[in-house]
Amino acid sequence: MPDQSGEPIIRVQNLVNRFGNETVHDGLDLEVFRGEVLGVVGASGSGKSVLLRTIIGLNRPVAGHVEVFGRDILAISDTDQREIEKNWGVLFQDGALFSSLTVAENIEVPLKEYYDMPLRLMDEIAAFKIGIVGLPEGTGEKYPSQLSGGMRKRSGLARALALDPEIVFLDEPTAGLDPIAAGDFDILIRDLRGSLGLTVFMVTHDLDTLISICDRVAVLVDKKLRVGTLEQLMHDEHPWIQSYFHGPRGRAALLSEGEHLQK
Amino acid sequence: MAPATTTLVESEESGSLILAATGEWLVETAADLDRRLRGIEAPKGRRVTLDLAGINRLDTAGAWLLLRTEHDLMARGNTVEMRNLRPSFEPLIDQVRTAGFVPPARHPRPAHHTIAGFIARIGEISLGLIARAYSILGFFGVVCSTALRVACHPRRLSMTAMVAQMEQTGVNALPIVSLLTFLIGVVIAYQGADYLRFYGLESYTVQLTGASILRELGVLLTAIILAGRSGSAFTAQIGTMRVNEEIDAMRTIGLDPVEVLVLPRLFGLVLTLPMLTLCANFMGIFGGGLTAWSQLGIGIPQFLTQLSGIAPWSFWIGMIKSPFFAVVIALIGCYEGFQVAGSAESVGRLTTLSVVEAIFLVIVIDAGFSIFFSALQI
Known part of the structure; x- marks a missing residue:
């Protein structure tokens, strides 16, 4: 369970992101604690993915301070950067698998990069990672273009988990999946968190995901984050948050979860 | 970089072979462990106990190596028992176990690396043209x-x-x-x-x-x-x-x-x-x-x-x-x-x-x- 007393594993302070004249983040703060699942929600175009990209160092902010594993991402040496990259995994929206490699080879890329392993062991690791993310046998030999969207996401997750990272970043992991597959994906993330003690930073639109697996929720409104448990945020007065949780979809999701809990 | 403590020790105890795993069973040490595990001369038809009490860190790669060892030993007609696993590692072992024993995927090898394949490839290219x-x-x-x-x-x-x-x-x-x-x-x-x-x-x-x-x-x-x-x-x-x-x-x-x-x-x-x-x-x-x-x-x-x-x-x-x-x-x-x-x-x-x-x-x-x-x- 999340350990909120300890040092945060990700710390974002006073973040400002601007593209042209458009300010996306304005003095945004965030702390993510070890072992928790944090869901980031917000309207389309509110800058959720930009926040994720900033934390993993793909986007340089205009101002602010980003720390992961206690190290400043914006002023880091290449050696430290590699050390950090070894300890996080990123699942991009459509998997971002290398299209010229098979799924198994995709999973082996980080293993090859960081460890000197015999090929046979890498093949075995790739094979059981494919099993862990719930892909059918034989997927490892396929190329990404031969897979469905849901399978690409699972393969992307398998690659993100290849090095048994401490943090995984997920960009809309359930978007575009059918409800059953999305539910399975939620369960998968929850199980992995339970067994591996993962910290999960997840950008999502999916209310069911938020309700079923997130410990805390961060809502991106007015260029800042409002962070809290689901319970706390439901009582937030902000109009967007109100309509998010109390709109028809929000109510339906909360209701079904209530029924689920009663059973 | 594998710490010297990460090992597998063999010993005998009342007719049963004890394999005691200690140290860090992680993706970092996996290559080293893999070499050592493959080096062990596997017994046949014995009672083997995997004593996991000494493992202080475990991740999926380590869990996989443990399960693979168990699987290999069983395939050789041994009865295998795992014991003393820390409760906190149990979900991890279960997760890897449920993933099942998936045979590793083959790497696609170009067929034209043989003479017949080479000739076939010429024909293929010509027909393709x-x-x-x-x-x-x-x-x-x-x-x-x-x-x-x-x-x-x-x-x-x-x-x-x-x-x-x-x-x-x-x-x-x-x-x-x-x-x-x-x-x-x-x-x-x-x-x-x-x-x-x-x-x-x-x-x-x-x-x-x-x-x-x-x-x-x-x-x-x-x-x-x-x-x-x-x-x-x-x-x-x-x-x-x-x-x-x-x-x-x-x-x-x-x-x-x-x-x-x-x-x-x-x-x-x-x-x-x-x-x-x-x-x-x-x-x-x-x-x-x-x-x-x-x-x-x-x-x-x-x-x-x-x-x-x-x-x-x-x-x-x-x-x-x-x-x-x-x-x-x-x-x-x-x-x-x-x-x-x-x-x-x-x-x-x-x-x-x-x-x-x-x-x-x-x-x-x-x-x-x-x-x-x-x-x-x-």
Whole structure:
């Protein structure tokens, strides 16, 4: 369970992101604690993915301070950067698998990069990672273009988990999946968190995901984050948050979860 | 970097073999552990106990190695028992265990690494080439019939798209085409003058430069530059649209992709390539003339008189060829774009292919024209 007393594993302070004249983040703060699942929600175009990209160092902010594993991402040496990259995994929206490699080879890329392993062991690791993310046998030999969207996401997750990272970043992991597959994906993330003690930073639109697996929720409104448990945020007065949780979809999701809990 | 504490120790205890695992069983130590585990001489038909009390850190890679060891031992007829696993590691072991014992995926190996495979591959490529030629011919037919249909309703052709294509393929290519042909003109005149001086015929440099630029080099260079510049762009543009399913979207809206995408590019190129050739010819002659004047002292009047000596046919032969080259480049560029399937990787592959094919066909057609014109004795 999340350990909120300890040092945060990700710390974002006073973040400002601007593209042209458009300010996306304005003095945004965030702390993510070890072992928790944090869901980031917000309207389309509110800058959720930009926040994720900033934390993993793909986007340089205009101002602010980003720390992961206690190290400043914006002023880091290449050696430290590699050390950090070894300890996080990123699942991009459509998997971002290398299209010229098979799924198994995709999973082996980080293993090859960081460890000197015999090929046979890498093949075995790739094979059981494919099993862990719930892909059918034989997927490892396929190329990404031969897979469905849901399978690409699972393969992307398998690659993100290849090095048994401490943090995984997920960009809309359930978007575009059918409800059953999305539910399975939620369960998968929850199980992995339970067994591996993962910290999960997840950008999502999916209310069911938020309700079923997130410990805390961060809502991106007015260029800042409002962070809290689901319970706390439901009582937030902000109009967007109100309509998010109390709109028809929000109510339906909360209701079904209530029924689920009663059973 | 594996800590010395990470090991597997064998011992005997009341008729049962104890394998005690200690230390850190992590992805970092996996390579080392794997080597050691494979080195263990596995017993047969014994009772084996895996004592896991000493493991202080475990991740999925370590869990996998433990489960693999258990599996291998059981496969050799041993009864295996795991004991003393820390409760906090149990979910991890369970998770890896439920993933099941999946056989590792094979790495695709190219079949042509054997002699039979090599011969088969030659056959495959040859049949592929024939199939390709057939398919390109089919595409040519579709484009022709669409062009005929549009000719009956000229309003259907989007002028805006065509003019935009002409700007991209024509106007924007003007500087590079001009510069290259100017330099080629200079080079030919220089080299030609050197050789012709040997025979005392250096004044024929003008004829040499004029004929080679007008007949062949002007149009050929322009076509090759456009194949590299515009043919590749056609493939990449249409191919990216294929990857994004834009072509499918067009079809569902009732737009004909050939009409919307191919015809403006084709017509645009058929109009711009002759114009660019004209410009290339002029710049090539200009470069040659400049050299003739500076090296041989041939003035403008003499230059023009000599140039008019090489019948206007030299000029027309070059110009006649240019629209044919344009059709080939546009056709191949668009065809390869439509061949894109699946991934972004195929866009890159087909773009390369389209340039190579277009240049190849341009030169083949050029050779055909040479034979044709020499048969006509012009």
